[in-house]
Amino acid sequence: MTILSVNTLTKKFGGLTAVSDVDFEVQPGEILGIIGPNGAGKTTLFNMLAGSMQPTSGTVHLKGQNITGMRADRIARLGVARTFQITSLFPALSAHDNVRAATYRTKKTGWMASIFRTATYRAEEADVDRDAMAALHFCDLAGHADDNAESLSYGDQRRLEIAIALAAKPALLLLDEPAAGMNPEEGQRLVNMIRKIRDNGTSVLLVEHHMRVVMGVCDRVVVLDHGEKIAEGTPAAVVDNPDVIRVYLGREAVSA
Numbered sequence: 239m240t241i242l243s244v245n246t247l248t249k250k251f252g253g254l255t256a257v258s259d260v261d262f263e264v265q266p267g268e269i270l271g272i273i274g275p276n277g278a279g280k281t282t283l284f285n286m287l288a289g290s291m292q293p294t295s296g297t298v299h300l301k302g303q304n305i306t307g308m309r310a311d312r313i314a315r316l317g318v319a320r321t322f323q324i325t326s327l328f329p330a331l332s333a334h335d336n337v338r339a340a341t342y343r344t345k346k347t348g349w350m351a352s353i354f355r356t357a358t359y360r361a362e363e364a365d366v367d368r369d370a371m372a373a374l375h376f377c378d379l380a381g382h383a384d385d386n387a388e389s390l391s392y393g394d395q396r397r398l399e400i401a402i403a404l405a406a407k408p409a410l411l412l413l414d415e416p417a418a419g420m421n422p423e424e425g426q427r428l429v430n431m432i433r434k435i436r437d438n439g440t441s442v443l444l445v446e447h448h449m450r451v452v453m454g455v456c457d458r459v460v461v462l463d464h465g466e467k468i469a470e471g472t473p474a475a476v477v478d479n480p481d482v483i484r485v486y487l488g489r490e491a492v493s494a
């Protein structure tokens with residue numbers, strides 16, 4: 239079954255159409271890249287998919303279910319996780335506690351259960367611990383579980399954000415410029431990790447300026463310009479597309 243189906247999705251801010259009639263699909267086991275120049279509408283698109291922004295029109299279906307306009311927490315519970323361009327960690331908490339804090343939000347028991355420490359609550363706490371540790375392992379961060387987030391290297395902080403997103407065991411992971419600020423070695427490590435995420439059963443939607451990352455990891459790429467989809471295809475086909483070269487690759491894509 240198709241994981242994500244986006245149909246004629248549009249977002250207007252007053253007179254500005256930030257995303258205009260965009261269509262695409264994400265299949266199970268697929269890594270789809272979204273590229274385009276600054277202001278093309280990539281973040282606005284992500285915001286609509288994750289529920290932090292209401293579309294003006296169009297629809298979004300997740301595994302066949304219409305999630306258009308749903309609240310972000312509901313969409314997260316249905317299996318969409320995201321990372322942000324700007325780091326969103328708690329700097330003074332350990333890596334493990336950062337993941338635990340995010341994982342609690344996906345659990346069902348309320349404050350009464352936590353005060354009386356019911357059996358269900360204790361079982362969920364054990365689940366949270368285990369899931370958080372598994373996510374850290376998966377992202378090669380188990381050795382840093384007790385280190386404060388602020389003491390981690392930049393690359394490790396970005397991977398911790400991915401660990402947080404993965405702890406919710408999403409069907410679809412939205413990654414917003416995960417390679418921003420990374421050196422080539424960290425970028426390569428990220429590419430390997432994104433492949434591993436896909437191999438583990440999570441489809442990935444990736445907004446990224448670093449073309450080496452896009453070329454290295456994406457099965458298909460959608461190109462946006464001024465809110466419109468101007469191309470879609472394999473990375474090799476897209477980089478040869480004259481429109482894509484004209485609006486994007488000719489000027490600002492990062493080759494490192």
Ligand SMILES: Nc1ncnc2c1ncn2[C@@H]1O[C@H](COP(=O)(O)OP(=O)(O)OP(=O)(O)O)[C@@H](O)[C@H]1O
Pocket residue numbers: 251254256274275276277278279280281282283
């Ligand atoms: N909340 C908002 N209110 C008004 N205009 C907005 C808002 N958010 C985005 N825009 C505008 O919508 C357009 C698309 O912006 P968006 O941030 O989605 O682009 P982007 O492709 O993510 O750019 P970048 O690569 O710089 O992150 C831009 O012209 C931007 O100024």
